[in-house]
Amino acid sequence: MKKTIVLLLLFLSLIINAQEKFKGTWQSKTTSYKTVIIASKYAVLKVFNYSFEDKNFIEQDIIKQNNNEFTTVLYNPRNGYKVTINYYMKDENIMCTYIGDFNGTVILYKK
Numbered sequence: 505m506k507k508t509i510v511l512l513l514l515f516l517s518l519i520i521n522a523q524e525k526f527k528g529t530w531q532s533k534t535t536s537y538k539t540v541i542i543a544s545k546y547a548v549l550k551v552f553n554y555s556f557e558d559k560n561f562i563e564q565d566i567i568k569q570n571n572n573e574f575t576t577v578l579y580n581p582r583n584g585y586k587v588t589i590n591y592y593m594k595d596e597n598i599m600c601t602y603i604g605d606f607n608g609t610v611i612l613y614k615k
Contacts, residue, residue: 530612
């Protein structure tokens with residue numbers, strides 16, 4: 505019984521801290537934009553992209569999340585670019601699956 509309780513508590517602590525792994529500044533090799541993810545232990549709170557080179561800032565709207573992944577909508581009013589992005593961790597990187605004006609997968613590396 506004690507082993508079961510200890511395993512349950514360990515499992516719950518892993519779930520509770522699952523969103524913090526997304527926190528930080530991330531960069532892909534395909535753009536000058538950096539992605540900033542603000543997260544607590546319990547949830548991804550805010551996602552935005554910025555580029556000093558393009559002098560632009562774009563907020564993303566979080567539309568869905570669970571312990572292992574989250575989904576946002578990104579709209580750039582400068583050019584009408586709109587995509588839905590699904591984020592999930594793979595090893596130490598974030599995999600981003602885009603659907604919309606761009607369809608594909610982009611890898612984000614910790615900056």
